[in-house]
Amino acid sequence: MGVLTVVLALLTALSNATASVLQRRAATDEAEGGRGMRQAVRWLAHVLRRPYWLAGTGLLALSTVLQASALAVGSLSLVQPLLASELLFTLAVGSAVFHRRPNRRTWLAFAALVLGLALFLGAAAPTAGRTTVVPGRWPATGGAVLCIVAVLLSAALAVIGAPRAVLLGLASAVSFAATAALMKEVMGQLGHGDGAVLTHWPLYAGIAAGTVGFLLLQSALRAGSLTFSQPALTLGDALTSVALGWVLFEERIALGIRVLPEAVGVALIGAGSVGLASALAAGGTWDAAPGWRNGSGPGAQEPTPQRS
Numbered sequence: 001m002g003v004l005t006v007v008l009a010l011l012t013a014l015s016n017a018t019a020s021v022l023q024r025r026a027a028t029d030e031a032e033g034g035r036g037m038r039q040a041v042r043w044l045a046h047v048l049r050r051p052y053w054l055a056g057t058g059l060l061a062l063s064t065v066l067q068a069s070a071l072a073v074g075s076l077s078l079v080q081p082l083l084a085s086e087l088l089f090t091l092a093v094g095s096a097v098f099h100r101r102p103n104r105r106t107w108l109a110f111a112a113l114v115l116g117l118a119l120f121l122g123a124a125a126p127t128a129g130r131t132t133v134v135p136g137r138w139p140a141t142g143g144a145v146l147c148i149v150a151v152l153l154s155a156a157l158a159v160i161g162a163p164r165a166v167l168l169g170l171a172s173a174v175s176f177a178a179t180a181a182l183m184k185e186v187m188g189q190l191g192h193g194d195g196a197v198l199t200h201w202p203l204y205a206g207i208a209a210g211t212v213g214f215l216l217l218q219s220a221l222r223a224g225s226l227t228f229s230q231p232a233l234t235l236g237d238a239l240t241s242v243a244l245g246w247v248l249f250e251e252r253i254a255l256g257i258r259v260l261p262e263a264v265g266v267a268l269i270g271a272g273s274v275g276l277a278s279a280l281a282a283g284g285t286w287d288a289a290p291g292w293r294n295g296s297g298p299g300a301q302e303p304t305p306q307r308s
Helices: 003-029 037-047 051-073 076-097 104-124 138-157 162-192 194-198 201-223 226-249 256-283
Strands: none
Touching: 003 051, 003 076, 003 201, 051 076, 051 162, 076 104, 076 162, 076 226, 104 226, 104 256, 138 162, 138 201, 138 226, 162 194, 162 201, 162 226, 201 226
């Protein structure tokens, strides 16, 4: 595990987390104003002008540069899972931006999710694999990714509130994982010269996938609290990236006796998810605009923007 790869991945996670918190802050400042495509476009037009949203967008651009640099020196299965540290960065940055703290149950749930993923990936020890994709594997893999995103989006449109935030977060995660795979492919092609990159489709497909992921992320932020969407986003991205690294770049994970700690890691992820749901039911959201708090203290109930 290269130190430079780890540092770049952690900086990417910090930048991503700060961007999500700032854009969620912008979302809480803007009342939704109803459902439907026209209202959604109007809401987005208003939120685009928010300073918090603009700062978050700038950090997302920085994250792209940091992530590309990490993928240039490390494997997809290592870089993307390290971005799960974004969960803890989200809590730390969010506590400062929203001037309040998640309660103890929420912290423990997030910790269980991150610990479980770290244990799973530490035991799995993914290998470096290839620098470019195995020839002929993009069509089937790309089709599968498109189908998964379409199914998640369709399911999200059928529900509201927390379930929608989770489903949109997962759809965004799959899109961003595909973006990372395409980004790694582009970085692997740099050895053939800049012209080779500009004349091949992965660069433009990566831009398209990243745009879709970005729009889905905005919808997830609009649908509900970061506490719902952020775990789905970061963990979904990490696990999808491990799968894509295996299929596309022949990055392998260890099995045999290591299956036991891997199973423990999966169990911790499940326990963290259940604990997070319980904490939310007991404590409400923590990432609403500071002026919206009813009462005081970490356990105070905070209303979300008006929804209809």
